[in-house]
Structures are given as structure tokens and as C-alpha cells.
Amino acid sequence: MLTSVDADLVRVLADPLRLRIVTLLAHETLCTTHLVEETGARQTNLSNHLRVLREAGVVETEPCGRFTYYRLRPEVLAGLADGFARLAATARATAGNDVKRSCP
Secondary structure (H helix, E strand, C coil): CCCHHHHHHHHHHHCHHHHHHHHHHHHCCEEHHHHHHHHCCCHHHHHHHHHHHHHCCCEEEEEECCEEEEEECHHHHHHHHHHHHHHHHHHHHHCCCCCCCCCC
């Protein structure tokens, strides 16, 4: 079953720019400069979105000189996917039952 923590993670990933960042980081570890180039977002806007992703545990950072690299934490997304898979399995298992709760 999905929890409120999962719901918070879904809200974090629902933002189009954050989803784009996550998609880019799924392919490679990137620094802020790369992400600005790839997304066209302003540095300050991008930094705010990266902070949200970091606080949600979706990405982790790696300092490298004066740059900060961001790496996706795939286990966080896998955990969310597992929650949705369990929910879908429950729906499939009960789909043919046609059980309805009676109204009061």
C-alpha cells in the first residue's frame, strides 16, 4: 500500500522540470552546469528543484572541485514502483469479483 511518504514522493516527481532532471540523471551523473544546458532552466530555479529532489532522497550529491555532481538514487524510484505494482496487482485480483460495498 502506498503511504503518505510515497504520496509526497509522487508530488515531488510530478513537477515537469524535476521529472526531466530525474530522466537526465537516469542516464548519467551530471553537474548543475550540464543540467542548466540540458533543461534551459535558470541556475537558481534548477538549484531549488535539485534541493527538493535531494531532500526527498531522489538524488545524492558528489562534490568535485567547485562543481557539484548529482546522481539518481534508483532504489528510491524502485521502491515507489513496487508500491504501484502492488496496488495494480490488488486491483487486478479484485477486478472480476464485482464486489460493491453497499451504501448506508
